[in-house]
Amino acid sequence: MTSIPCDQYISLLNFLHEEAELLDGRKYREWLSITTEDVVYRMFLTDFISSVPGEEKLIPIMDEDRKSLERRVNRLYLENAWSENPPSHTLRVVSNLRVSSEDNVYLVNSNVVFYRDRGDLNSEILFARRKDQVISFNGKLRLRKRDVIIPDTVLKVKDVSFIL
Numbered sequence: 001m002t003s004i005p006c007d008q009y010i011s012l013l014n015f016l017h018e019e020a021e022l023l024d025g026r027k028y029r030e031w032l033s034i035t036t037e038d039v040v041y042r043m044f045l046t047d048f049i050s051s052v053p054g055e056e057k058l059i060p061i062m063d064e065d066r067k068s069l070e071r072r073v074n075r076l077y078l079e080n081a082w083s084e085n086p087p088s089h090t091l092r093v094v095s096n097l098r099v100s101s102e103d104n105v106y107l108v109n110s111n112v113v114f115y116r117d118r119g120d121l122n123s124e125i126l127f128a129r130r131k132d133q134v135i136s137f138n139g140k141l142r143l144r145k146r147d148v149i150i151p152d153t154v155l156k157v158k159d160v161s162f163i164l
Contacts, residue, residue, distance in 0.1 A: 003099075003100060003101075004099055004100070004101050004106070008099075008101075008106075009097070009099055011141065012097070012099055012106055012108055012134060012141065013097055015034075015134065015141040016094045016097065016108070016110060017094060018034075019031065019034060019143070020092040020093075020094055022034070023090065023092060023162075023163055024090050024091055024092055026076075026087055028073040028076050028077070028163070029073060029077075031073070031163065032069060032070065032073055034140075034141070034142055034143060035066070035069070035142060035143045035144075036066075036135065036137065036142045036143065036144045037066055038065075038066065038144065039065065039066050039069065039143060039144060039145065039146075040063075040064070040065060040144070040145045040146070041062070041063075041064045041065075041069060041145075041146050041148075041163075042060065042062060042063050042064070042146070042147050042148070043060075043061050043062035043147075043148040043150065043160070043164070044058040044059055044060055044061060044147065044148065044149050044150065045058070045059040045061055045150050045152055045153060045154070045155060046058060046059070046149060046150065046151050046152065046153065047059050047153055048153060056149075058149065059153075061155065061160070062148075062160065069163075072163075076161070086118075086119055088116045088117065088118050088161070088162065089116070089117040089118075089119075090114065090115065090116050090117075090162060091114075091115040092112055092113070092114050092115075092164070093112065093113040093114075094110050094111075094112055095110065095111050095112075095113075096109075096110055096111040097109070097110045098110070104135065104136070105133050105134070105135055105144070106132075106133070106134040106135070106136075106141075107131075107132075107133060108130075108131075108132040108133075108134055109129070109130070109131055109132075110129075110130045110132070111127070111128070111129055111130070112127070112128045112129075112130055112148075112164055113125065113126075113127055114126040114127075114128065114162070114164055116157070116162060118158070124156070124157045124158070126150065126156070126157055126164075127150070127151060128148050128149060128150045128151075128164055129148075129149045129151070130146060130147065130148055130149070130164065131146070131147040131149070132145065132146050132147075133145040133146075146164075148164045
């Protein structure tokens, strides 16, 4: 793994900020357009019991590919998508960006704070670590893989209709 030049770091930071804007603006189809055809999107909870000291055990709660993400996104545009009717108001904060490069793939680690208001008195805040693989394709950055790691043993939100 090698470090990257400052201009590439800034490009990746802008990519992640623009991605957050797309998702917060409920532009899910546009978000899909910045992913690769072989995209993998996984989400994990963290079990604090591990057989190796200092190593966390991950509990998979979501494992999606391009087809399942397309189904999920298309469903979010339907009126009968009850989990997002009315649509959530969301805000993502992406921070602590650490980037390295390996074989023309950017390995991007970041932290995310996710806020969601569903129009009731119970807004939700979720913290997560993300491990992304981002590639440059035809001069544009594309998300190839994302692992979202939530540092909780129990999911503390009502549903997972959102994309982190």
